[in-house]
Amino acid sequence: MTSFTNNIQEFFERLKTLYNVELSEIDSKQFKIIAEPDKILPLLAYLKEIGYSHLSILTCVDWIEQKKFELVYILFNWSNGITFLVSTFIDRDKPVFYTVKDMWPTAEYYERDVHEFFGVEFEGNENCKKPMILELWNDLPPLRKDFDPLKYSKEHYPDREYEKDAIHEARIVRGDIRGDVNG
Amino acid sequence: MSKIDERSVWEKIADQLRSRSMWMLHYCTGCGAVELPPSMTSRFDMERLGMGPMATPRQADIFLITGYLSAKTLRRVIYTYEKMADPKYVIGFGSCTINGGIYYDSYSTINRLDYYIPVDLYIAGCMPRPEAILNAFNQLMEMIRKGEANGWKRYKENYEWYKQNQLRSLGEVIVHDEFHE
Amino acid sequence: MSMGEVKLFFGPNHPGMHGNFSVHMYVEGDVVVKARPVPGFLHRGFEKLMERRLWYQNVALIPRICVPEPDINEACYAMAVEKIAKVEVPERATWIRMLVLELARIANHLWSFGGIGGPIGMYTSMFWSVSDRDKVLDIFEELTGARIYHMYIIPGGVRKDLPTGLEEKISKLMDYLEQRMSEYETFILKNRILHTRLKGIAKIDTETCLKLGVTGIGLRATGIPYDIRKVDPYMFYDKVEFDVPTATEGDAYARISLKPQEIKQSIRIIRQILEKMPSGPVNIKISDGNGLRIRVPKGMAYAKVESTRGEYGYLVVSDGGETPYRVAVRGASYPQGLYGVEHLLPGTRIDDVPIWLDSMGVCAPEIDR
Numbered sequence: 249m250t251s252f253t254n255n256i257q258e259f260f261e262r263l264k265t266l267y268n269v270e271l272s273e274i275d276s277k278q279f280k281i282i283a284e285p286d287k288i289l290p291l292l293a294y295l296k297e298i299g300y301s302h303l304s305i306l307t308c309v310d311w312i313e314q315k316k317f318e319l320v321y322i323l324f325n326w327s328n329g330i331t332f333l334v335s336t337f338i339d340r341d342k343p344v345f346y347t348v349k350d351m352w353p354t355a356e357y358y359e360r361d362v363h364e365f366f367g368v369e370f371e372g373n374e375n376c377k378k379p380m381i382l383e384l385w386n387d388l389p390p391l392r393k394d395f396d397p398l399k400y401s402k403e404h405y406p407d408r409e410y411e412k413d414a415i416h417e418a419r420i421v422r423g424d425i426r427g428d429v430n431g
Numbered sequence: 432m433s434k435i436d437e438r439s440v441w442e443k444i445a446d447q448l449r450s451r452s453m454w455m456l457h458y459c460t461g462c463g464a465v466e467l468p469p470s471m472t473s474r475f476d477m478e479r480l481g482m483g484p485m486a487t488p489r490q491a492d493i494f495l496i497t498g499y500l501s502a503k504t505l506r507r508v509i510y511t512y513e514k515m516a517d518p519k520y521v522i523g524f525g526s527c528t529i530n531g532g533i534y535y536d537s538y539s540t541i542n543r544l545d546y547y548i549p550v551d552l553y554i555a556g557c558m559p560r561p562e563a564i565l566n567a568f569n570q571l572m573e574m575i576r577k578g579e580a581n582g583w584k585r586y587k588e589n590y591e592w593y594k595q596n597q598l599r600s601l602g603e604v605i606v607h608d609e610f611h612e
Numbered sequence: 613m614s615m616g617e618v619k620l621f622f623g624p625n626h627p628g629m630h631g632n633f634s635v636h637m638y639v640e641g642d643v644v645v646k647a648r649p650v651p652g653f654l655h656r657g658f659e660k661l662m663e664r665r666l667w668y669q670n671v672a673l674i675p676r677i678c679v680p681e682p683d684i685n686e687a688c689y690a691m692a693v694e695k696i697a698k699v700e701v702p703e704r705a706t707w708i709r710m711l712v713l714e715l716a717r718i719a720n721h722l723w724s725f726g727g728i729g730g731p732i733g734m735y736t737s738m739f740w741s742v743s744d745r746d747k748v749l750d751i752f753e754e755l756t757g758a759r760i761y762h763m764y765i766i767p768g769g770v771r772k773d774l775p776t777g778l779e780e781k782i783s784k785l786m787d788y789l790e791q792r793m794s795e796y797e798t799f800i801l802k803n804r805i806l807h808t809r810l811k812g813i814a815k816i817d818t819e820t821c822l823k824l825g826v827t828g829i830g831l832r833a834t835g836i837p838y839d840i841r842k843v844d845p846y847m848f849y850d851k852v853e854f855d856v857p858t859a860t861e862g863d864a865y866a867r868i869s870l871k872p873q874e875i876k877q878s879i880r881i882i883r884q885i886l887e888k889m890p891s892g893p894v895n896i897k898i899s900d901g902n903g904l905r906i907r908v909p910k911g912m913a914y915a916k917v918e919s920t921r922g923e924y925g926y927l928v929v930s931d932g933g934e935t936p937y938r939v940a941v942r943g944a945s946y947p948q949g950l951y952g953v954e955h956l957l958p959g960t961r962i963d964d965v966p967i968w969l970d971s972m973g974v975c976a977p978e979i980d981r
Contacts, residue, residue, distance in 0.1 A: 274695060274911070274912070274913050274914075275695055275913075277844055278695070278913065278914060280912060301822065302822070302825055302827075303825055304825070304914070304916065304923060304925055304942050305925065305927065305940060305942040305946075307927060307940040309912075309929050309937070309938045310938070320912075320927065320940075322914055322925070322927065322942070324844075324916075324923075326838050326843055327843075329843045329844030329845075330844075331844070331914060331916075333912065333914055333927075352823075352824075352825065353823060353824060353951055353955070354824050354825050354946065354947040354950070354951045356951065357946065357950040357951055358946075365659075380651060380652060381503075381651055381652035381655045381980055382503070382539070382652060382655065383502065383503040383506070383652065384502075384601075384602050384603065386602075387538075390538050390539075390657060390660055391659055391660055391938075393663075395538075395660075397536050397537060397538040397657060397660050397661070397664070398536040398664075400538040401531075401535070401536055401537060401538055401542065404502075404538075404599075404600050405502075405531075405540070405541045405542045405543070405600055406542065406543060406546055406596075406600075407530065407531065407535070407542045407543060408529065408530045408531075408542065408543045456625070457625070457626075457627045458624065458625040458632075459624075459629075459631050459632050460624075460632055460653075461632070461654065462654075462676060462679040462760075462977060464631070464632075464679075465679045465680060465760055466759075466760065468723075468726055468738065468742045469742055469743075469745075469746055469749075472726075472738065472739045472742040472743055473739050473742075473743045474742075474743050474746050484627070486626070486627040488625065499656060501652070501653060501654065501655050501656065501980075503652050503653050503655065504624070504632060504653045504654070507624055507625065507653070511625055533672065533673060533676070534656050534657075534661070536661065536664060537656050537657045537660075537661055538657050538660065539655045539656055539657045540656050540657075557761070558759075558760050558761065560759060606621075608619060608621065608636045608648075610636065610646070610648055
């Protein structure tokens with residue numbers, strides 16, 4: 249275990265000098281790497297080359313206050329069981345990034361997913377703008393933080409209106425049961 | 432007694448017979464479908480009630496909406512419902528069909544099924560157990576015998592209202608293919 | 613004479629279709645020329661809904677992401693939250709979690725036997741396996757109060773300790789299932805229908821699996837013993853002994869024949885769990901805060917488990933608030949259900965499409981979320 253830890257420290261130093269990344273430990277077998285957007289593709293290619301070849305998922309986090317989208321690539325190495333969360337921040341107002349579908353064919357669908365739910369475009373993935381999960385969607389991409397699903401649901405899908413239960417409310421007023429009178 | 436409840440003698444006899452042989456459309460619209468195989472197979476054995484799964488909507492009598500419906504599925508459900516031959520009965524399965532249930536604030540699922548197609552019977556719960564499903568089928572048979580399960584007549588009578596609701600929530604009720612040509 | 617291409621919608625309303633999923637294809641005769649997967653019928657927007665609910669409230673929501681095998685969701689979510697909060701779960705809770713996960717694995721493998729019975733027209737396997745699965749569900753019912761959605765594993769442990777007498781019931785069930793598994797192998801796996809319909813059908817090779825990121829039985833049926841329980845052991849999988857069964861053919865029959873072997877391994881694991889499980893507390897608070905309104909420190913963590921279909925993972929992001937900031941779900945059948953359908957189905961016959969979907973374990977709700 250110690251040799252492995254030493255190796256990984258060396259490996260991290262190399263990553264830092266080569267790709268100028270920021271590293272943090274999540275637990276003993278999971279690490280987060282934050283890289284600049286222009287370094288991501290060579291970094292991913294390098295990691296894939298040395299064994300981190302399984303792309304678990306490509307996803308996105310909306311940091312609305314910092315006006316950034318964080319793209320997260322989760323890579324897994326089948327031979328030593330180490331997981332890397334490779335992440336990068338891109339501009340939220342102009343969300344365009346490069347595709348990785350040449351490295352991982354399945355990424356084509358992850359990218360379509362991210363485009364559908366966050367509106368991030370992937371250059372080189374000609375299918376990424378086609379709708380996949382949602383049909384005839386005409387609002388903001390739904391996983392963005394400024395999208396309110398309750399409001400959308402109220403506007404589009406009428407709710408059942410329940411009749412007022414006067415006796416129930418009277419019991420609440422009297423203090424027999426706890427509850428909301430207007431609810 | 433309104434016009435919708437009136438039945439001729441022949442219809443009464445037909446309803447008696449209909450209730451003994453019900454075919455359920457094999458369409459797993461939501462997560463409740465996971466309780467259907469247990470109720471179909473040896474332990475709960477739905478077939479002793481004279482019921483069985485049926486592949487095509489044109490030969491099915493019961494449409495079981497098993498749980499939440501996303502807008503995308505609702506388009507297919509309306510298609511399928513309109514394809515089914517009269518008389519047809521709809522059972523709403525689980526809390527999600529009644530009032531949205533746990534997905535009340537979801538942008539993708541509808542909150543109330545009977546706004547789009549008529550529902551004869553609801554099964555409450557998430558998820559309803561096979562016993563509840565069998566109980567509901569028994570109840571539905573009873574309703575058919577009494578002539579109370581007339582959702583299909585209501586759909587015909589209030590077609591404009593249903594259509595307007597469908598269009599309001601879905602935009603269009605047309606099914607496109609996935610080739611994007 | 614050429615028949616020309618015909619556009620065919622396979623599913624969502626189709627008896628051979630596994631859940632609410634659809635494949636649109638062009639066929640020539642009965643050979644698929646072009647295929648496109650159509651996911652999204654079961655989309656409920658979980659990832660958005662989870663951002664709107666408290667950390668503990670989400671436990672009620674997440675089992676619904678993968679319907680046939682709900683427990684893996686709870687386990688992944690709980691493990692990811694614990695990783696962020698840097699909390700150690702009590703030892704007994706971890707063993708109980710493993711017990712639940714292995715029981716769920718058995719239940720889901722039995723379920724997929726039922727699934728394969730439909731498209732190949734061998735309903736015996738469906739009747740057998742669904743009624744055997746019900747016996748596992750009865751254990752779950754006694755343990756958690758529900759048949760399908762258990763909501764049993766919570767961040768910080770499990771909800772309650774095992775009820776008295778459940779251990780004996782589980783070990784009795786294990787004896788029963790072990791004896792059943794050899795019956796399955798003789799009656800189902802040696803059946804001629806199964807051989808004719810599954811041998812050499814829906815083939816995939818190791819290279820394609822690794823390129824696409826196919827994990828689980830799909831990968832192990834091509835001869836690679838990759839199992840997350842072995843490669844990156846979570847919980848106490850490094851403290852129990854079990855083998856990873858593999859096959860080399862990579863076809864549908866190889867995948868199906870691995871299932872009874874995996875069930876046998878699960879039975880072996882469960883017996884060891886029942887032996888090794890210590891007594892003690894079964895849950896701890898993962899952070900301060902009153903009642904259910906806990907706060908989880910800032911951070912991001914990915915937790916994965918080996919489900920019956922492959923790697924199943926949750927990426928949980930917290931900004932230190934009362935609700936998760938973002939949760940992303942890696943469905944195990946994402947690669948084979950989407951990319952696999954589009955690129956590997958052309959050239960096969962129409963009736964092999966449901967065999968691909970079933971034997972690779974394509975689970976529509978986890979793709980749609």
